[in-house]
Amino acid sequence: HSLRNIDELCASIVRSHRETSQYRLEELQALKWKVFSREEIQAYQSKTVDEMWQHCAIRLTDAVQYVVEFAKHVPGFRMLSQNDQIALLKTGSMEVVLVRMCRFFNTENNTVFFDGKFAGTEVFKALACGDLIAEVFEFAHGMCALKLTEQQLALFSALVLINADRPSLEDRVRVQRVQRSVELGLTHILHRDK
């Protein structure tokens, strides 16, 4: 790998991340302190489990779709077999959504972007799985603490996705090769931004 190749690899992953981010950071900054009123929170909390999961699933499916688009523009991903691309997306896309979620998280009031405003854990009470929600928020906090730049987040997201240890891969060696190049890219970006 010449340095030029690594630079080009990073540039295309960063471009793909930017083009497949549902919301720009500036937009989210503007919304950061827009929280739900007591009435709005009551309305979410009085939904049935099914209604609330339906509501969340639609939004998460949306976010996953953007991650699929991101994957398709990661150099090397399309070189993999269809089955391996599907295997990586099945096991990795939700993890990338959760990694990306840190851009939509306000650590000062522990709220996450949801339905156009920032919601605390109490908004998701109707889901009746407080542990999972607490873990999602905990993870978002941890990701925010890393203070990754958009470029670092892009390379890290690509690395979460292109993981040769995922189950049921046909050609693990080929995935390893792509993973290695993305690792070089992330290392390069981390040293460059020092």
Ligand SMILES: COc1ccc2c(n1)CCN(C(=O)[C@H]1C[C@@H](CC(=O)O)C1)[C@H]2C(=O)Nc1cc(F)c2c(c1)C=CC2(C)C
């Ligand atoms: C990639 O990071 C992110 C982060 C947040 C969101 C997205 N992506 C996708 C777009 N989004 C929206 O709300 C959209 C605004 C639209 C309506 C409009 O524009 O007004 C609908 C967010 C979302 O879905 N939040 C969300 C979903 C969810 F299920 C959970 C949590 C948070 C926290 C816990 C659980 C229950 C897991």
